[in-house]
Amino acid sequence: MKLITSGDNARLKQLAKLIQSRRARQAAQQAVLEGVHLPQAFADAAYRIEALYLPQHKLADAEVTALLNRLPETPVYVVADAALGKISSLTQADDIMALIALPPPPRLPESGDCVVLERVQDPGNVGTILRSAAAAGVAQVLLSADCADVWSPKVLRAGMGAHAQLQIFSDVDLPAWCGQYRPPLYATALSADSRSLYALDLRPEAAWLLGNEGSGVSAAMQAAADVRVQIPMAANTESLNVAMAATVCLFEQQRQRMA
Amino acid sequence: MKLITSGDNARLKQLAKLIQSRRARQAAQQAVLEGVHLPQAFADAAYRIEALYLPQHKLADAEVTALLNRLPETPVYVVADAALGKISSLTQADDIMALIALPPPPRLPESGDCVVLERVQDPGNVGTILRSAAAAGVAQVLLSADCADVWSPKVLRAGMGAHAQLQIFSDVDLPAWCGQYRPPLYATALSADSRSLYALDLRPEAAWLLGNEGSGVSAAMQAAADVRVQIPMAANTESLNVAMAATVCLFEQQRQRMA
Structure with missing residues (x-):
């Protein structure tokens, strides 16, 4: 356990960068988990926690103590309250933070169930979709x-630990990937040839493509998909939130497989 | 069209109160819609828009002009940029605002499909559930x-206009209401006697009870429900977000009725 007393501490500055900047996360291949729940979920999934950063006034917290006991090998940095300003403005939670190494990028899947996100821009939606994917037994996103x-911290927070249970592929060139993926690719879209979700046999492996909050799945990716799918809705309703649409599709798939 | 030039304007101060305070909304039986989309959705549903408040620099906006043309009888107050500080810090959108009268509280339902929320505290979750209810054809919340x-503005924003299509009953004494509601009441809960969602015949009318984000449906309301229901999930996943759980249940109901 080491004490960090200055906001100019190099580790603390790097932590602040990792919280704020996608580029910093990509360069270091690291991310920051906020709160006690996420490090527990990642440790459960056999992720290595590289370091813990702990506001000094949290030292007496029972949940924090339990987490430290569980990770006896992990370096712990206690951040003095005076130095905390460096990071506390960047996070919603004045809480413990854990540094993790991102898993090395695996080869893009040629099969297996997938959820595929195209330009989904709200962090809460991305995190919620990850959580639904994990709950519906889909392992690749x-x-x-x-x-x-x-x-990012916001997506990690909304994911509630689902990240740790998934294989995650980011910055994917989706049009190129389509060519190598063999099972059907379903695009959620209101197009003239869209089929009802409930008319599909969803027992075989498949990938679900979900698009931007405003504009939906791009025309190019709709065309690349094997089937365009719509969720039947009540009259006078335009659309579902993208995370809701993903959840309905993934749980319909799960329902058919359990039947 | 009238110009408001001072932040001390009485109308502007009242608007600020209605944005910020539940108590003010209840006292006035009014609410504030932000942006051009919500007033359109409420006007489509035959709500009367009582007044429009418009930042001066938005006067040239094409969507705003279209909305003003559509509501020729509605008083319009143009807020000078100097006076805008009074309200712009309270809202996420520096945008048009519309004042609506809340519909008079109808009698609590004794039948008909319902969604019932117990201590759901995140505005995004409440709004998303309203949107899913409307899309799944459930008219009472x-x-x-x-x-x-x-x-509240946050719930209205997340609801994306669903409020206008629903009968909404707030501040309901749920234990008392249970006694007068005749169709089955389903509580989403992981209890020892919970039944799988997919084992239920959901074609008849029903009410769906969803609980607090952290603690779920209270023990008292679980006991008051006719059936406790769980959504089957993949191993190692604890739970779904309450809005996801609501969406899965409501669309399973919709699927069974369409079949």
């Missing part, structure tokens, strides 16, 4: 380069 | 007194 950064 | 205020 692909994101185009212009999605909200999947390793 | 009841909220206990300790939910996020359904007429």
